[in-house]
Amino acid sequence: MIAELGHYALVLALVLAVAQATVPLLGLRSGDPALLGVAKPAALVQFAFVTLSFAALTACYVQSDFSVLNVAENSHSTMPLIYKVTSVWGNHEGSMLLWVLILALFGALLALLGRNVPAALHAAVLSMQAIIAIAFYLFILLTSNPFARLAQAPVEGRDLNPLLQDIGLAIHPPLLYVGYVGFSVSFSFAAAALLTGRIDAAWARWVRPWTLIAWIFLTLGISMGSYWAYYELGWGGWWFWDPVENASLMPWLAGTALLHSALVMEKREALKVWTILLAILTFSLSLIGTFLVRSGVLTSVHSFATDPARGVFILMILVLFIGGSLTLFAWRAPMLRQGGLFAPVSREGSLVFNNLFLTTACATVFVGTLYPLALEALTGAKISVGAPFFNMTFGPLMVPLLIAVPFGPLLAWKRGDLLGVAQRLLTALAAAVLAMAVTFALQGRPVLAPLGIGLAVFVIVGAAIDIVERIGLFRLPVAIAWRRAVGLPRSAWGTAVAHAGLGVMLLGVVGESQWNIERITAMKTGDVATVGRYEIVFDGLDQRQGSNYRELLVRFTVREGGVPIATLTPSKRAFTSREMSTTEAALMRHGVGQLYVSLGDLEPDGRVAVRAYDKPLVLLIWIGTLVMSVGGGLSLSDRRLRVGAPRPSKARLAAQPAE
Incomplete structure (x- = not known):
């Protein structure tokens, strides 16, 4: 019933x-x-x-x-x-x-x-x-x-x-779906605006909070999914450029561009056509992600549907909404009135620069993800586009974008002073050069690591300088600077925090990718394996019965300098109902890094395949995304960023002359 x-x-x-x-x-x-x-x-x-x-x-x-x-x-x-x-x-x-x-x-x-x-x-x-x-x-x-x-x-x-029987999967899909579906509001506002002809600064003000909500949740959803894959799949990686991962990254990139474009439209009534188009494309990419995951064209732990009828139905939805909205856009967009003009060197110009690189990066991921599927559908040929392609294309696009991030908030609207902003960022540049020198002196190699660390420090310190300049710290008395800090709009704090979070995440990416130490070996009781500065000692095997699985646990003692500092118990779980097994990695935190140990197969001679990693700075990847989300939350809490245009006060209404 x-x-x-x-x-x-x-x-x-x-x-x-x-x-x-x-x-x-x-x-x-x-x-x-x-x-x-x-x-x-x-x-x-x-x-x-x-x-x-x-x-x-x-x-x-x-x-x-x-x-x-x-x-x-x-x-x-x-x-x-x-x-x-x-x-x-x-x-x-x-x-x-x-x-x-x-x-x-x-x-x-x-x-x-x-x-x-x-x-x-x-x-x-x-x-x-x-x-x-x-x-x-x-x-x-x-x-x-x-x-x-x-x-x-x-x-x-x-x-x-069994892979879905994890607390991470209790959290990850709802967060991701709020992000995906949240962009439908921006899409609906864009389509409605094209129908009614109401596209102005107030429209951008109504759209931005909804877009920001979707962006925050999508950021958290992607981050949670990344951490789940990191510890649950036992591979030790945090991002694999899997088509399903790319399906969530594409609307995130487009949504980030939409947020910045809507800001220009709200402040200067410029970029109207571009903002409307971004609103359509961002939700369209969310629908494409749904098609990729739910149609059965991909084989993934996320891919539940294998019925061709479902794929055809979702494809029809794609054609209806993407084709229909773009047709409406082509019909109505030429009627839009142009907004305010601005110089190339201005805050508007920096946000256009931001949009250019974000959308180009999104297009790169789009082509790399869908080209193999299209080629197979048309010719039957199968090719693989993996991490090397994305690293060589996506990475270089992010470098100029990250360099420009600290400049944008310091530039004035309409016409900015690039030289003056560069002078104010000299402290950030000096900190970046110092970080590069220290990194090179301590590590020596590879060369990309010092450059990445320097760029991350430049972004973080640049975000701090934005706040320092706004409140007049070091220029005004401390009491006045404090009052200005308290009175500073939360959206300004949110922007600085989100940009700093981007830098923190970059620190984690550089640390994990450049200094990761891996050791793969087969071990039995009493064996010792060295991973970086740690020794892991195989103490023995245990078995236990779970609620709906049997579990094989291995006990390791972790030693540093010969002194025991921790005990790790990675395991393998066998689910009889599904006839599947999962790997449960064991993690030991050291600072913002982790020692990561997972198990492979049990060999006939009693030895167990062990995969161990020492991952410096890896936690900064997810700390950075959380900081970015906090920045989005601060901006969302700004009293000026309410859903809809502010109503005039009763006093103002009373003061207005009667018509």
Whole structure:
């Protein structure tokens, strides 16, 4: 009964989405306020029904109702409760239900928080959101029904994919989906603006908070997914340029460009056409990522769908939304009025420079990811585009962008003084040169490491100089500087923190890629392996029974200078229901680095294959992304960055002369 209730609620959500999509557009055409007003209650009730549907599927998992096909294929009665819940989105059907739940949530938030948006534009945005929802409701109901029943329920389920039975996968997909789906709001605002002709600084002000929310969550989602792959897959890497990873990186790059472009539009009413196009492309890339992961064209732990019908349906969605929005853009964009002019050397110019390199980097990842798939589809030939291609193309594009990052916030709007800004950044340059010299003196090789460390320090110190200049530190009395710091807009703090986080992440990338020490060996009890300055001693084997798996643990003692400092217990888990095994790495933190130990196969002579790494600075990769997200949160909390244009105060309204 619970499954049927969830299915029925999803059908009702589809009906409401149809009403939300069509009635406000009729009101927009006729100018009828009553028809426009349908959008808000429809969005709220639609969210209620999708929430009910998702809650019903969750209840089926928690109760281990194996008469539901989706539950029988992706759960097990002995799984811990947390993994029964995460199993809801650990499969194709459930993950798509999570997608529409988040989409409906954004629609409801738009309905509640868009009171300052003009009624026509507000209704048009909600209508666009509903059109997206209709496509995905139909996709779920016609090809991916999560509530399908089995004629005869099995006694036990098949279990969740063991790789997904991890706390990281409880967090990673929801964060990632909020990022993906959050960009639908920017897309809907762009399409609605093209329909209504309302594209100005206020429009950019309404779009930026939603874009920032999506960017923050996508950053956190990518970061969490990277850390999960790092410790769960046992390979010791944090980024593999896998097509599924690239599918999330592309909208992140485009979304970062959109944030900066919308800032120019808000401040100077410039880059209107480009900002609208970026809003369309960013969500389009999110849809392409969905197609890559859910269509079955890729083989990955994330790829749940293998039915060609699903791939064709998602491809039709891509054609509808990407093709339709770009057609609308081509029709309406020439009618847009040009905004304010600015000199090439200005803050606007620096943000255009930022956009140029971000979009070029995004295009590089796009081509490298999709070219092999297109070539195979057209000719049958299979080629592999891997890390060497992306490192040689993406990396060089990031260098000039990172050099320019500290300059942008210090340049004035409309016309800037590049020489004056360069003089203010001399301290950052000196710190970078000092860091390069120290790195070279300590390490000697490779040459890229000192350059990378120097660039990271330049970005971090440059971000600090931006704040120092704004508050007048070292130029004004400390009390005045403190008051200016307290009164500084949070968006300024957010920009500096986010840029500093980028530098921190770069420190981690350089440290992990240039100074990583790897040792692969086969060990038995009593053997000792040296990894960097550490010795790991094989103490013995243990076995234990988990809730739904058997686990082989190996005990290692870690010594530094002959002195024991830690005990590590990496393991291999065997899941009998799925006939699969997973590797659980053991990690020991030292500063912002880690000693990483994982297990391979057990050999016939009793030895165990051991893979050990010493990874200096590796934690800075994820610390940096967290700092970037905190910077985004600070900007979002700025009272000036509210959803919608600020309302005039009652005093100002009273002072206005009557017409």
